[in-house]
Amino acid sequence: TVDCSFKVVKDPLGKTSILVVQRDISDRKALERIKDEFISVVSHELRTPLTSIHGSIKLLATGQLGDLSDDGQQMLDIADQNTDRLVRLVSDVLDLQRIESGQAKISKHLCDAADLMTHATDAMRSMAYHHQVTLKSTPLLTMVWANPDYMVQTLTNLISNAIKFSQPGGTVELAAELRIEERRAKDSSSPPESHDTPFPITIKHTELWFQVIDQGQGIPADKLESVFERFQQVDASDAREKGGTGLGLAICRKIVEQHGGKIWAESVLGQGSCFFVALPMSCWLVEKAEVS
Numbered sequence: 001t002v003d004c005s006f007k008v009v010k011d012p013l014g015k016t017s018i019l020v021v022q023r024d025i026s027d028r029k030a031l032e033r034i035k036d037e038f039i040s041v042v043s044h045e046l047r048t049p050l051t052s053i054h055g056s057i058k059l060l061a062t063g064q065l066g067d068l069s070d071d072g073q074q075m076l077d078i079a080d081q082n083t084d085r086l087v088r089l090v091s092d093v094l095d096l097q098r099i100e101s102g103q104a105k106i107s108k109h110l111c112d113a114a115d116l117m118t119h120a121t122d123a124m125r126s127m128a129y130h131h132q133v134t135l136k137s138t139p140l141l142t143m144v145w146a147n148p149d150y151m152v153q154t155l156t157n158l159i160s161n162a163i164k165f166s167q168p169g170g171t172v173e174l175a176a177e178l179r180i181e182e183r184r185a186k187d188s189s190s191p192p193e194s195h196d197t198p199f200p201i202t203i204k205h206t207e208l209w210f211q212v213i214d215q216g217q218g219i220p221a222d223k224l225e226s227v228f229e230r231f232q233q234v235d236a237s238d239a240r241e242k243g244g245t246g247l248g249l250a251i252c253r254k255i256v257e258q259h260g261g262k263i264w265a266e267s268v269l270g271q272g273s274c275f276f277v278a279l280p281m282s283c284w285l286v287e288k289a290e291v292s
């Protein structure tokens with residue numbers, strides 16, 4: 001496998017040449033494949049014994065096998081929380097690896113954006129008993145080209161973070177709006193005959209923006225990009241205290257990228273954060289421009 005890049009260089013006499021840099025990246029690709037396979041095999045192998053440990057702990061916790069002392073119960077709670085975390089970690093690692101390697105099939109179809117939002121908020125109700133999760137959607141009936149399962153997973157991940165990183169009693173809002181952006185406008189002051197269309201037109205590119213807004217602790221400006229990298233957390237103790245894996249946003253980013261979209265965050269420390277997911281719509285609005 002060869003990676004090729006081109007550069008235009010000018011020598012001191014002003015002569016222009018094209019520099020072609022070719023690098024053999026076969027070794028790197030092979031190494032990446034081995035790493036992917038290793039992660040996948042280890043995670044699969046971990047999953048079976050973990051499920052069994054998890055089940056045994058849950059059974060012990062029900063008291064069906066006899067009562068435990070207070071200390072025993074406390075130990076069991078710690079083991080329970082940690083196996084929960086390990087199960088999440090293994091499943092997140094496998095998820096990310098499957099999406100990255102293209103093994104996960106993210107097939108897309110036309111879905112109603114309002115349905116995606118309702119499913120995501122419904123899925124979060126059980127976690128959100130101390131928070132108010134509100135829905136604010138575009139009044140338009142908006143059909144978007146997406147994989148509903150993966151899109152709902154992305155939105156629930158963002159809502160779950162919004163709940164995790166804000167105080168009880170806080171409000172989390174899921175909103176959606178249609179954004180129309182002018183990509184190319186033909187100069188309407190020139191005569192129509194000069195264009196390759198019978199009349200001057202404006203092409204407007206449409207995107208659907210989902211927003212998950214919270215009133216939580218916020219994210220420092222220098223971490224707004226890195227939180228989307230795997231295992232990056234604002235505070236290392238978040239993994240322990242909040243039970244996170246540091247993989248949720250990396251998974252969201254991969255899913256959104258597979259949809260040809262963008263994900264980013266804005267935040268004010270101590271006041272809250274807003275996570276945006278922009279999905280391209282499969283339509284352009286072509287308008288006939290006014291000719292004065």
Ligand code: ADP
Nearest residue numbers: 161162165227233234238244245246247248249
């Ligand atoms: P996890 O939540 O499992 O730690 P994520 O990849 O979902 O991992 O998030 C990475 C980090 O980004 C979190 O640990 C947290 O520090 C920060 N973060 C994510 N969402 C929010 C939010 N809504 N408010 C504040 N910090 C957040």
